[in-house]
Amino acid sequence: MMSWLTGTTVGKFISTFFISMVPVVELRLGLPYGIAQGLPYWLALAAALLGNMLPVPFIIVYIQRIFAWLRGRWGALDAFITRLETKAHVKGETVQRVGPWGLLIFVAIPLPGTGAWTGALIAALLNMRVKQATPAIFVGVCIAAAIMSAGTYAVIHIV
Numbered sequence: 139m140m141s142w143l144t145g146t147t148v149g150k151f152i153s154t155f156f157i158s159m160v161p162v163v164e165l166r167l168g169l170p171y172g173i174a175q176g177l178p179y180w181l182a183l184a185a186a187l188l189g190n191m192l193p194v195p196f197i198i199v200y201i202q203r204i205f206a207w208l209r210g211r212w213g214a215l216d217a218f219i220t221r222l223e224t225k226a227h228v229k230g231e232t233v234q235r236v237g238p239w240g241l242l243i244f245v246a247i248p249l250p251g252t253g254a255w256t257g258a259l260i261a262a263l264l265n266m267r268v269k270q271a272t273p274a275i276f277v278g279v280c281i282a283a284a285i286m287s288a289g290t291y292a293v294i295h296i297v
Contacts, residue, residue, distance in 0.1 A: 150176065153171070154186055157171050158188075165186045165189075165248075165286060166282070168185070169182055170289075170290045183283055191279060194271075197255065199268060202262055205219050225251075226256065226260050229256065230260040230263060232244070233264065238271065238274035241260065241261060242275070242277050242281075244260070245275050245281075246282050248286050253282065257271075
């Protein structure tokens, strides 16, 4: 029934897109997944970039309201949300000193906890404007994509 996700180019594109939207793994898993599924590099890259970037403006604009709503509805989530905010504030200290360039560099490092989702959360908590934060995050995601593409290519052709 779900064979179209792995058996067709459209399915592979869509699954790569959605994997790249998942927090923590984001493009770092989505891009190698798409390539491993047989998508051409350019198509896997397009799916991963689109999937990774789609949530960014929504996170920047709405995450603080979502956190407030969750705290009001489910008090048990307060500790979890506070931990997320604390981590973002700690990671955002450098970003705050350097501004959008710091955000770009932070997102460009393809390690867990440094991607577009965390970058957007940092931007939101630092009250950066979408017009200022989104281009920096996008360029950072593109750099991370280049690093992941090179790494994936090396692994596929060396192994």
